[in-house]
Amino acid sequence: MDIIFHHPTFETQSWLDGMQKQLPEARVRQWHPGDDQPADYALVWHPPVEMLSGRQALKGVFALGAGVDSILSKLQAHPDMLPNGVPLFRLEDTGMALQMQEYAVSQVLHWFRRFDDYQALKQQAKWLPLEDYRREDFTIGVLGAGVLGGKVAQSLAAWGFPVRCWSRSHKNYPGITSFAGHEQLGDFLNGTRVLINLLPNTPQTVGIINHQLLNQLANDAYVMNLARGVHLVENDLLAALESGKVKGAMLDVFAKEPLPVDSPLWKHPRIAITPHLAAVTRPQEAMEYIAKTIRQIENGESPSGQVSLHNGY
Numbered sequence: 001m002d003i004i005f006h007h008p009t010f011e012t013q014s015w016l017d018g019m020q021k022q023l024p025e026a027r028v029r030q031w032h033p034g035d036d037q038p039a040d041y042a043l044v045w046h047p048p049v050e051m052l053s054g055r056q057a058l059k060g061v062f063a064l065g066a067g068v069d070s071i072l073s074k075l076q077a078h079p080d081m082l083p084n085g086v087p088l089f090r091l092e093d094t095g096m097a098l099q100m101q102e103y104a105v106s107q108v109l110h111w112f113r114r115f116d117d118y119q120a121l122k123q124q125a126k127w128l129p130l131e132d133y134r135r136e137d138f139t140i141g142v143l144g145a146g147v148l149g150g151k152v153a154q155s156l157a158a159w160g161f162p163v164r165c166w167s168r169s170h171k172n173y174p175g176i177t178s179f180a181g182h183e184q185l186g187d188f189l190n191g192t193r194v195l196i197n198l199l200p201n202t203p204q205t206v207g208i209i210n211h212q213l214l215n216q217l218a219n220d221a222y223v224m225n226l227a228r229g230v231h232l233v234e235n236d237l238l239a240a241l242e243s244g245k246v247k248g249a250m251l252d253v254f255a256k257e258p259l260p261v262d263s264p265l266w267k268h269p270r271i272a273i274t275p276h277l278a279a280v281t282r283p284q285e286a287m288e289y290i291a292k293t294i295r296q297i298e299n300g301e302s303p304s305g306q307v308s309l310h311n312g313y
């Protein structure tokens with residue numbers, strides 16, 4: 001079995017060694033331009049078109065992340081990049097759900113305990129105990145309740161918050177109210193105080209967090225974008241912060257990354273920013289998952305994690 005690897009920033013040698021350890025029977029190599037030698041599997045991030053095109057013999061391509069939007073947009077421009085019938089897999093959880101839970105829970109607790117207000121008071125040297133927020137007024141709504149969103153929702157429910165989620169089809173997560181489809185988006189938003197976005201980037205979800213959506217949230221709402229920058233209309237968020245509809249935001253992803261130095265988001269006192277690291281690929285877990293999936297394919301099984309090219313995630 002031959003495996004080719006390409007990632008623009010990961011430490012290639014440790015991935016080659018790690019995959020070799022996981023699958024001792026395989027020959028694992030870094031792909032270089034001009035390499036058209038046989039390959040059964042490809043592990044990729046931002047793959048050059050010529051790495052994959054024409055490779056009809058591939059049994060699987062693995063994206064080395066959870067979101068496959070960058071690969072799918074390249075595929076749109078170069079439809080022959082992924083030969084017909086070759087399945088594309090993505091990383092399902094592989095340690096990302098725990099990171100997302102840490103991120104979301106810590107920020108929700110930060111807002112719930114009013115640390116943002118106390119930080120502002122501290123700037124004025126003001127000793128002023130504020131009224132506590134009540135959990136029943138702190139309904140959390142998770143947009144996108146898949147592998148990551150589902151686990152984030154469940155970890156917040158464990159903290160006693162009322163939690164709801166929104167997805168394409170109904171979910172059955174214990175203690176979480178499920179809303180599905182465009183027709184239930186309004187009901188999902190109505191009363192949501194903290195909005196957490198974990199949708200994939202598809203034509204249906206681009207720009208979904210806009211003026212109209214923000215206006216349907218509870219007053220003094222909070223917004224956390226952990227998925228993709230294109231989901232959020234940044235100027236609409238700034239306007240909602242200005243009007244007082246939204247009280248604070250925590251953003252990990254941006255329409256343009258790195259976020260340009262002159263972006264007004266940097267200076268806004270009620271926006272917190274992290275540089276697209278809410279959940280990063282954990283090499284060991286990812287390699288174990290890929291090796292397990294390859295074994296399933298070799299055994300003729302149908303592993304989970306296959307991307308639907310039709311749905312776009």
Ligand SMILES: NC(=O)c1ccc[n+]([C@@H]2O[C@H](COP(=O)([O-])OP(=O)(O)OC[C@H]3O[C@@H](n4cnc5c(N)ncnc54)[C@H](O)[C@@H]3O)[C@@H](O)[C@H]2O)c1
Binds near residue numbers: 146252
């Ligand atoms: N910031 C980061 O560091 C980081 C890290 C990992 C993943 N992500 C992002 O998180 C996203 C989610 O990852 P995942 O593994 O949970 O994906 P997933 O495919 O398991 O879940 C996606 C969810 O979104 C829902 N959905 C999709 N389209 C919808 C639509 N049009 N209307 C309603 N619901 C819709 C699906 O029903 C599903 O519940 C990724 O696509 C990626 O963009 C970000």
Ligand SMILES: O=C(O)[C@H](O)CO
Binds near residue numbers: 064066068279280
């Ligand atoms: O989708 C992912 O895995 C991360 O956001 C990195 O792009």
